[in-house]
Every structure is written in structure tokens, then in C-alpha cells.
Amino acid sequence: MTKNFKLYSQYYDLLYQDKDYEKEAFYIHNLIQSYAPKTKKILELGSGTGKHAKLFSNLGYSILGIEQSAEMAEIARKSAGNNTSFLIEDISVFRVKDKFDTALSLFHVISYLTESSTLIRTFENVNNHLKQGGIFIFDVWHSPAVYHQVPQKREKKLSNKVIEVSRKASPVINTETNIVEVIYYIEVKSKVTGEILKLTETHPMRHFSKPEIELLAYATGFEILHSEEFLSKTEPSKETWGVCYALKKNKDV
Ligand SMILES: C[S@@+](CC[C@H](N)C(=O)[O-])C[C@H]1O[C@@H](n2cnc3c(N)ncnc32)[C@H](O)[C@@H]1O
Incomplete structure (x- = not known):
């Protein structure tokens, strides 16, 4: 932990x-x-x-x-x-x-x-x-931008001397509540020990x-x-x- x-x-x-x-x-x-x-x-x-x-x-x-x-x-x-x-x-x-x-x-x-x-x-x-x-x-x-641009699936990869991170974001759009549920699938790998931490985070965002x-x-x-x-x-x-x-x-x- x-x-x-x-x-x-x-x-x-x-x-x-x-x-x-x-x-x-x-x-x-x-x-x-x-x-x-x-x-x-x-x-x-x-x-x-x-x-x-x-x-x-x-x-x-x-x-x-x-x-x-x-x-x-x-x-x-x-x-x-x-x-x-x-x-x-x-x-x-x-x-x-x-x-x-x-x-x-x-x-x-x-x-x-x-x-x-x-x-x-x-x-x-x-x-x-x-x-x-x-x-x-x-x-x-801002609601007008959310409906105009429509959030898409995205992937971000980052690394420094110690860790490598990959984060995939998958948005679920609910037009009746003005909420976008952004589900993040995250993998953090230690370059030192090789240890891998996998996380899933859901961020419900209201616009x-x-x-x-x-x-x-x-x-x-x-x-x-x-x-x-x-x-x-x-x-x-x-x-x-x-x-x-x-x-x-x-x-x-
Ligand atoms: C995207 S982060 C922004 C943190 C910081 N303001 C910044 O600009 O780096 C959102 C923060 O809001 C906090 N937060 C969300 N809902 C909250 C609540 N109901 N009460 C207290 N903190 C909350 C989260 O724990 C998180 O630290």
C-alpha cells in the first residue's frame, strides 16, 4: 500500500x-x-x-x-x-x-x-x-462546448526517470443530466522495480x-x-x- x-x-x-x-x-x-x-x-x-x-x-x-x-x-x-x-x-x-x-x-x-x-x-x-x-x-x-465538441476517447502517455504512466479516458455522455462520466484506465509502471499499479477512476463531471x-x-x-x-x-x-x-x-x- x-x-x-x-x-x-x-x-x-x-x-x-x-x-x-x-x-x-x-x-x-x-x-x-x-x-x-x-x-x-x-x-x-x-x-x-x-x-x-x-x-x-x-x-x-x-x-x-x-x-x-x-x-x-x-x-x-x-x-x-x-x-x-x-x-x-x-x-x-x-x-x-x-x-x-x-x-x-x-x-x-x-x-x-x-x-x-x-x-x-x-x-x-x-x-x-x-x-x-x-x-x-x-x-x-461549459455546456455549449461539451455539446459542440463532444468529448472523445483519449490516451495520454507520460514518463519520468522513475515511472511510466498510460492513461486512457473514456467519456460517457448523459444528455439528460448534463453529466459526462469520464472513466480513466490508468497503468503506472515503476522503472526501478518493474512494479505495475492498475487503477480505474470514474470522474462524473457536470457542465x-x-x-x-x-x-x-x-x-x-x-x-x-x-x-x-x-x-x-x-x-x-x-x-x-x-x-x-x-x-x-x-x-x-
Ligand atoms: C481536479 S482536482 C483540483 C485540485 C486543485 N484545485 C488544483 O487546481 O490542482 C479536484 C479536487 O477537488 C476535490 N473535491 C472534489 N469534490 C470535493 C468536495 N465535495 N469536497 C472537498 N473537496 C472536493 C478533489 O478531492 C480534488 O482534490
Whole structure:
């Protein structure tokens, strides 16, 4: 198990090695500076291994990350550094006494919430933890792109000095629920011992249209301030896979 976990965390690092966390952190920092420039305290939902948190703390913010995976939170605690802390909790139900200036949820965490009741509970929970006028920034899969581009089977092969990884993704599209179930078949091979770890992960991902987010925001005490394609800042369209929304808390719920 210990060996497997070592391989598993190495696989995660390898898989996301081409993701530009620094560019993303600056992109989000600019949005915060535009919509809530007095921000000091950030609440981060689904904080993963703390890569964004570390960069935000370097930019002068203090961060509380909420993460349901104990393994991910443990990595974050060890690596994210000053002015960061992490709780192993579910984002839809956690409670802390503090109130925050800005809440963030990055890399499609909200798309993992496939039930409408959980989405409403989560947005209400974010509202309860924000100061009046606080903002909530998140990125989600965009329905027009999912139906226009239609997710296909994909294979990714990666390797470093220690491991080789092959990941096959097989999407199952459900048009009645706006959920795409992405089934990942993963093989991690240790170049050192020859040990092979086989994993199957199913990620049910919900996608959203702007009117759906508008409705969700309205029902949970928010209004949409801004939406754009994540990172490129272009107008969302049927070509846009990930849309970034900035909401403002306009009332308590
Ligand atoms: C794709 S990862 C993104 C991690 C991180 N935000 C990043 O950008 O690297 C999604 C994360 O959301 C977490 N997550 C999903 N649903 C959650 C929930 N209900 N409560 C807490 N964490 C959740 C997962 O455990 C995972 O770490």
C-alpha cells in the first residue's frame, strides 16, 4: 500500500506537470485585484495538493484550503508553506468561524458536484463564509462546448526517470443530466522495480450554461460580475471548454 501510494502521488505530479499553476495564480490574482482588491483572506474549495495556495501565499494572501482527500491535503500541508492551512472536509458541509474576502474553486472542482442539492448547499456555504460584497471565483465545464465538441476517447502517455504512466479516458455522455462520466484506465509502471499499479477512476463531471449559473447564483445570494474563458479571457462560446465566473455576494442566505 505504501509503495502503491508513492507511485500514485508520483503519477499525479507527472500527469499535471504541463499545467501552468504560476500563470493560473497570476490570472486569478488579477481577477481578485479587479473585483475585490482589498482581499487578504482567501478560502479555497477543493485545494488539492496546495499548488495554487502556495503561489497565492507568495502573493501575500492567507489561504484556508478545504479538501476532502486526506492524501492531497497532507501533501498540501507539507509543501504549501507560510500563511496556508488545510482542512480535510467536504466543501458542501464544512463550517469555520472565519469570514473571507474571496472564495476560489479552481480546476473544475464545482463540476465535480453533480447533484443540484449539493451545488445549492455548497454555494450557500460559500455565501455564509464570505464577508458582505465578497467574491467567489470558479471555473466549470461549459455546456455549449461539451455539446459542440463532444468529448472523445483519449490516451495520454507520460514518463519520468522513475515511472511510466498510460492513461486512457473514456467519456460517457448523459444528455439528460448534463453529466459526462469520464472513466480513466490508468497503468503506472515503476522503472526501478518493474512494479505495475492498475487503477480505474470514474470522474462524473457536470457542465453548466451561463443561465444555469445565473439561476444558481440568484438562489444563493450572489450575482454574476463577470464570465470569460479561463486564462485566455475571451468571450465564452461553443469553443470554450472551461469558463471562469466571478460572483459577488449581494445578500446573506
Ligand atoms: C481536479 S482536482 C483540483 C485540485 C486543485 N484545485 C488544483 O487546481 O490542482 C479536484 C479536487 O477537488 C476535490 N473535491 C472534489 N469534490 C470535493 C468536495 N465535495 N469536497 C472537498 N473537496 C472536493 C478533489 O478531492 C480534488 O482534490
